[in-house]
Amino acid sequence: MEKKTITIKEVAEYANVSQATVSRVINGQASVKEKNLVKVQQAIEALGYTPNLAAQALASSRSNSVGMLVGSLDGPFYGPLMHSAEDELYRAGLHFIVTSGQESEVKERDALNFLRSKQVDGAIVHSDKLSDDELKQFAHGFKALVVLNRFIPELDHQCLSLDNELGGYLATKNLLDNGHRHIACITGPLSKPDARDRLSGYIRALAEHNVAYDPRLTIEGRFDHEGNFVKAYDLLANAGTITAVFCQNDNIALAVYDACAKLNLTIGEDISLVSFDNDLMSSHMRPRLSTVGFPIYEMGKLAGKMIIDQLHEKQTLTSRKLVPQLVERDSVKNLNA
Known part of the structure; x- marks a missing residue:
């Protein structure tokens, strides 16, 4: 039948x-x-x-679908970002297609061309490798576009980012307020604007407290796990007068925890630590990790809403910048006490 x-x-x-x-x-x-x-x-x-x-x-001249380009399809950052964006779009009756650039300029370009070939109505783009000029060209191929974690002046009302400079400042200021003056910084890849901005916040906080910036205390790491343990171990094994470390994300902090364990250093006593992101694991580490919270769910939700608003011609007039908050826990020793 x-x-x-x-x-x-x-x-x-x-x-x-x-x-x-x-x-x-x-x-x-x-x-x-x-x-x-x-x-x-x-x-x-x-x-x-x-x-x-x-x-x-x-x-309707629409496909009722929205694409998203991310750096990876797993991990504590991209997973929640995709999930919250999809929730917001689904509520508006829109389907969701996700592609990954895998930190490759070629793959990012191919991914956006794929989304354009599928005639998606809008695209949420987290691109580390493509230039501003190329993203501006891609913007013409979509009815709606949101660019995450970077600012392009010609697309200002379509950009959504976190104030990473403020986050780096808050993390470093917390250490300074607790009496630390010899503070190292393990960054993410300095090819990424968020790593550079967090470093700028670190340098600004030092300057405000009349602490000279020592480039020898800045070590370039990665936002994933690869290679961070060796760099953290080398830093701490030759720490000298270093009493604290600002880690630019929680993956880096995890490597510092491992290095401290290897060197018999106690975090919160021998070495103080403030990190960035506030991943789920940060509250379960011992001691519990002080970290700057990245509102990932809020970013994904707001990105979805911005796409919907653009599709209904309710564009905002300015870029949106989310404000980070410091989450204080147990990994910082107060040297003023």
Whole structure:
């Protein structure tokens, strides 16, 4: 027996809303009350309604899909970022396609070309390798675009980032306020703007406390785990007067914990530590890690909302910069006491 085709009318009757409301939900239009959106989504699931996507796209000149370019498909940063963005887009009836650039200029370019070939309505882009000029060219290929963690003046109202300079400043200031003056910094790759900005915040905090910046105390590491242990071990084995370290993310801090264990140094006593990101693991390390919180879920959610607003011509006039907060725990010794 041929399966019965469910119509929009039947979905509307089941949800007790108008057919126009059902149509707005299916087409991802924002002007739907929350309670009606939920009722329609429940009706669609209960009845097994499947929209005619080809006809829908042809009628609306939209694919009802949004693409996202990230650096990696796993890890404590990109995972929550993708999840929160998808939640926001799904609520608006939009499908989500994710691609990874894997820290390669060629792969990032291929990924954006792939999303453009799929005629996605919008793209959320976290690119480390492509130039501003190339991203500006790609912006013309999408109805909506949000660029994460960088600022491009010509796309200012489409940029969403964290104030990384302030984050580096807050982390270093916490150590300085606790009496530390010999503070090392293990950075992420300095080819990345967020690593450079966090380093600038470190240098600003030192200057405000009349502590001369010593470039010998700045060690370039990586935001992933690769190679950080060796660099942390070498730094601490020859620490001299160093009493504290600012780690530019929690992966780097984890390597410092391992190096301290190898050298029989006690964190929070022999060496103080402030990190960046506030990953889930930071509250479970011992001692618990003081760190600057990165509002990853908020960034993903806001990126999705910015895409939706652009698709409905509600563009913001300025770029958005999220404010980090210091989370104080147990990894810093107060030398003033």
